[in-house]
Amino acid sequence: MEFYRTHVLVCAGTGCTSMDSRLLRQNLYEEIIKRGLEKEVKVIETGCFGFCNLGPVMVVYPEGTFYCQVKPQDAAQIVEEHFIKGRPVERLLYQHEKDTANVVEMENIEFFKHQKRVALQNCGLIDPENIEEYIAQDGYFALAHCVKDLTPMEVIDIIKKSGLRGRGGGGFPTGTKWEFAYKSQADQKYVVCNADEGDPGAFMDRSVLEGDPHGVLEAMAIAGYAIGASKGFIYVRAEYPIAVERLKIAIRQAREYGLLGDNIFGTDFCFDIDIRLGAGAFVCGEETALLASTEGRRGEPRPRPPFPAVKGLFDKPTIINNVETFANVTKIIRNGWEWFASMGTEKSKGTKVFALAGKINNIGLIEIPMGTTLRTIIYDIGGGIPKGKKFKAAQTGGPSGGCLTETHLDIPIDYDNLIAAGSMMGSGGLIVMDEDNCMVDIARFFLEFTQEESCGKCPPCRIGTKRMLEILDRITTGKGTPEDLDNLEVLANTIKSSSLCALGQTSPNPVLSTIKHFRKEYEAHIYDKKCPAHVCQALLSYKIDPLKCKGCSLCARNCPAEAITGKIKEPFIISQDKCIKCGDCMTRCKFGAISKE
Amino acid sequence: MSCQCGSASKDERFVKIDQILDQNGRDESFLIQNLEQIQHILGYLPEDVQAYLAEAMGIPLSKVYGVVTFYSLFTTEPIGKHKISICLGTACYVKGAGEILAEFEKQLKIKVGETTPDGRFTLTACRCLGACGLAPVLNVNGKVFGRLTTDDIAGILAQFE
Numbered sequence: 001m002e003f004y005r006t007h008v009l010v011c012a013g014t015g016c017t018s019m020d021s022r023l024l025r026q027n028l029y030e031e032i033i034k035r036g037l038e039k040e041v042k043v044i045e046t047g048c049f050g051f052c053n054l055g056p057v058m059v060v061y062p063e064g065t066f067y068c069q070v071k072p073q074d075a076a077q078i079v080e081e082h083f084i085k086g087r088p089v090e091r092l093l094y095q096h097e098k099d100t101a102n103v104v105e106m107e108n109i110e111f112f113k114h115q116k117r118v119a120l121q122n123c124g125l126i127d128p129e130n131i132e133e134y135i136a137q138d139g140y141f142a143l144a145h146c147v148k149d150l151t152p153m154e155v156i157d158i159i160k161k162s163g164l165r166g167r168g169g170g171g172f173p174t175g176t177k178w179e180f181a182y183k184s185q186a187d188q189k190y191v192v193c194n195a196d197e198g199d200p201g202a203f204m205d206r207s208v209l210e211g212d213p214h215g216v217l218e219a220m221a222i223a224g225y226a227i228g229a230s231k232g233f234i235y236v237r238a239e240y241p242i243a244v245e246r247l248k249i250a251i252r253q254a255r256e257y258g259l260l261g262d263n264i265f266g267t268d269f270c271f272d273i274d275i276r277l278g279a280g281a282f283v284c285g286e287e288t289a290l291l292a293s294t295e296g297r298r299g300e301p302r303p304r305p306p307f308p309a310v311k312g313l314f315d316k317p318t319i320i321n322n323v324e325t326f327a328n329v330t331k332i333i334r335n336g337w338e339w340f341a342s343m344g345t346e347k348s349k350g351t352k353v354f355a356l357a358g359k360i361n362n363i364g365l366i367e368i369p370m371g372t373t374l375r376t377i378i379y380d381i382g383g384g385i386p387k388g389k390k391f392k393a394a395q396t397g398g399p400s401g402g403c404l405t406e407t408h409l410d411i412p413i414d415y416d417n418l419i420a421a422g423s424m425m426g427s428g429g430l431i432v433m434d435e436d437n438c439m440v441d442i443a444r445f446f447l448e449f450t451q452e453e454s455c456g457k458c459p460p461c462r463i464g465t466k467r468m469l470e471i472l473d474r475i476t477t478g479k480g481t482p483e484d485l486d487n488l489e490v491l492a493n494t495i496k497s498s499s500l501c502a503l504g505q506t507s508p509n510p511v512l513s514t515i516k517h518f519r520k521e522y523e524a525h526i527y528d529k530k531c532p533a534h535v536c537q538a539l540l541s542y543k544i545d546p547l548k549c550k551g552c553s554l555c556a557r558n559c560p561a562e563a564i565t566g567k568i569k570e571p572f573i574i575s576q577d578k579c580i581k582c583g584d585c586m587t588r589c590k591f592g593a594i595s596k597e
Numbered sequence: 598m599s600c601q602c603g604s605a606s607k608d609e610r611f612v613k614i615d616q617i618l619d620q621n622g623r624d625e626s627f628l629i630q631n632l633e634q635i636q637h638i639l640g641y642l643p644e645d646v647q648a649y650l651a652e653a654m655g656i657p658l659s660k661v662y663g664v665v666t667f668y669s670l671f672t673t674e675p676i677g678k679h680k681i682s683i684c685l686g687t688a689c690y691v692k693g694a695g696e697i698l699a700e701f702e703k704q705l706k707i708k709v710g711e712t713t714p715d716g717r718f719t720l721t722a723c724r725c726l727g728a729c730g731l732a733p734v735l736n737v738n739g740k741v742f743g744r745l746t747t748d749d750i751a752g753i754l755a756q757f758e
Contacts, residue, residue: 199725201725357688357729433691
């Protein structure tokens with residue numbers, strides 16, 4: 001075995017790859033060879049560290065030095081200063097906003113301090129394209145323990161006692177789901193991994209697949225053993241090319257090592273996994289639609305029962321679990337259900353991964369124990385709102401969820417508390433919005449999404465969401481009427497109670513939630529024809545402050561509608577009748593004389 | 598056009614389709630996978646290709662057409678030389694992706710979903726590239742551009758001839 005004095009872990013997740021981390025790794029590698037250090041320093045590509053906002057990121061071990069926003073051209077200096085002379089490159093260290101001192105070690109950075117990594121344990125730690133690194137982290141030991149020492153029912157029992165609930169949205173107890181499938185009699189059963197992460201702004205599953213693909217494969221095999229299935233499918237979005245590639249590599253390696261295929265660990269247990277690509281349909285995240293799509297058909301849901309555990313893929317008993325759910329399974333088997341159940345709240349055990357995005361300083365992927373408050377997430381881990389703006393709302397559950405406001409900052413986050421607050425856990429997208437975001441516009445945005453993604457099978461969803469969207473379009477363009485709010489609520493409740501699948505049933509949630517918490521904003525749009533956040537273009541008016549205007553005519557010369565007139569060196573005026581509200585004048589004015597209201 | 602079954606000069610597109618089918622399989626459950634790989638090679642899925650595939654896989658053309666039109670990944674129209682996908686995921690949207698899209702429409706003089714008359718650019722919107730740390734982001738031919746402002750757009754377009 002080879003030993004290296006220094007290990008360099010460079011993030012190869014989607015975020016960092018988009019910021020040239022591939023070139024950085026190549027440059028590091030070349031500089032290391034140039035200086036003859038290739039037997040002493042090893043560069044490893046890993047999955048996502050989570051701190052996507054500061055990408056590309058890398059960590060140097062054994063010191064644990066965390067470098068961020070590293071550019072490919074920084075490679076020479078890092079090799080020279082750190083790897084040869086042994087001192088960290090100060091300018092690339094993390095600096096906390098309030099402190100002047102640089103933070104050297106990763107574990108001392110506020111963003112990581114409050115986190116607890118279970119599902120993401122191996123992400124950012126191992127090379128996802130090398131099965132031996134996974135095995136070195138006790139990988140595939142849980143599977144060995146299950147197939148050699150435990151009966152299927154004992155495995156199911158452990159998962160049940162751990163309290164693990166589905167991480168894809170609904171929060172159904174995983175062990176119970178497995179037990180249903182175990183008890184269904186059939187000649188063939190299936191295990192399906194739902195990696196169709198369609199919630200816009202959520203990227204938890206992608207990061208797990210990119211950073212720890214074997215963790216998912218091992219858990220699927222364990223599930224296969226537990227329910228008596230010999231075949232598994234991973235249904236993954238085609239929009240995630242890196243994740244698909246790493247899954248393919250991982251499956252190939254696992255087969256070569258005999259960890260997938262026939263007679264695993266010398267037992268009678270046989271299990272293999274194939275990949276199926278999603279083709280861009282949000283509804284396929286719904287389990288019955290996902291099954292239809294896996295069979296090569298249009299991804300349209302069907303009524304349940306029968307539940308997939310009884311009649312699923314190709315009409316055989318099937319369990320469908322989300323990526324993050326599977327990522328927890330191996331750790332529960334290895335560390336015991338007591339360990340897992342010791343984390344979290346009474347009815348929500350373990351941790352939850354959130355994709356933190358939007359108007360927040362530290363955008364990235366975080367994993368926290370259930371029961372952590374929104375305040376800790378936003379202000380401690382997330383580092384607060386950029387530019388000193390005021391927190392307005394956080395959307396969880398994506399287009400199926402709702403928003404949390406200032407009053408919810410201190411409730412412990414778990415499945416039940418989020419539902420009680422009018423939102424839901426969802427898959428884990430957490431989008432932060434500040435005072436500059438218009439909540440009516442956000443509601444319209446989500447509804448436009450669900451309306452477009454409605455598969456069209458059932459009328460409440462197909463037609464109802466369309467009518468709701470038309471009303472919201474009217475409100476945001478200043479044509480709203482007082483009845484619109486009532487009509488929205490009536491439509492929303494009808495769609496909720498009569499749609500076929502979860503997509504339709506949950507689609508009105510963002511509208512209901514914003515009406516509940518931000519009714520005044522809706523009313524301002526309808527009665528005053530004003531958008532308080534200055535977002536809805538049709539309700540804005542641009543004005544020139546005569547005291548600040550120097551009369552340079554720059555705005556007037558560039559106005560596409562010729563709406564601005566005036567004499568040179570005298571204040572100009574915008575004609576509101578002609579103004580098309582493009583905002584061009586405001587971005588051009590060098591004196592900050594133009595404002596919108 | 599007369600039937601050319603069995604003639605030596607078989608459309609070379611269909612030869613490629615045969616290769617894909619040999620590799621993946623002709624069972625209906627491989628339909629989406631086959632369509633995806635065919636589109637990858639041909640750029641789009643015209644009607645004659647769908648008809649050939651239906652015949653070769655032994656399923657009705659209506660079923661193939663139903664699947665092609667259901668999923669947003671598939672297109673029945675040829676696309677431009679460079680494909681611009683603007684992310685309209687939530688994280689990008691709250692950070693002004695709508696303005697970025699409007700600016701592209703303005704500069705290219707086309708609407709989202711359309712191709713410029715010279716065939717240079719196709720403008721599309723997509724839902725979340727998963728690069729939310731760089732919001733707002735877009736993707737041109739697989740290359741990601743992040744932290745965009747409307748001022749960046751002319752420069753990005755100039756990079757692609």
